[in-house]
Amino acid sequence: MACAAGTAVLDIFQQTDLASRAAELGDQFRRQIETLELPLVREVRGLGLMTGIELRQRAMPYVQALSDLGIIALTAGSTVIRLLPPLTITAEELDQVVAALKQVLTVEERSSANEQLPA
DSSP: OHHHHHHHHHHHHHHHTHHHHHHHHHHHHHHHHHHTOOTTEEEEEEETTEEEEEESBOSHHHHHHHHHTTOOOEESSSSEEEEOOOTTOOHHHHHHHHHHHHHHHTSSOSOTTOOBOOO
16 A cells, blocks of 8 residues: 555656756746845755745744744754745745745845854
């Protein structure tokens, strides 16, 4: 039964070409973030739709602010916002994430305890 379920999932991946779609959307997503030219962002990196945004400050206050806007994000270390959107996400939904990132990351400082890290 488990093998049949696994085979069905692989068939759907091939039929819908989710891997190529994820690569294209991921590249587009990262370019959109980079064009925001946010001073808090040190680097944007990723593979497919998995995206890491390295900040010059601690990431947790920004992850919490994104959560308040309905965006699920995690940290990866103390300074990286990790985004793992589903492979079925639409370009319009990614635009909403970019808008939320712009809103959250343009705020100068999330808290007084959020010490700035060296460049």
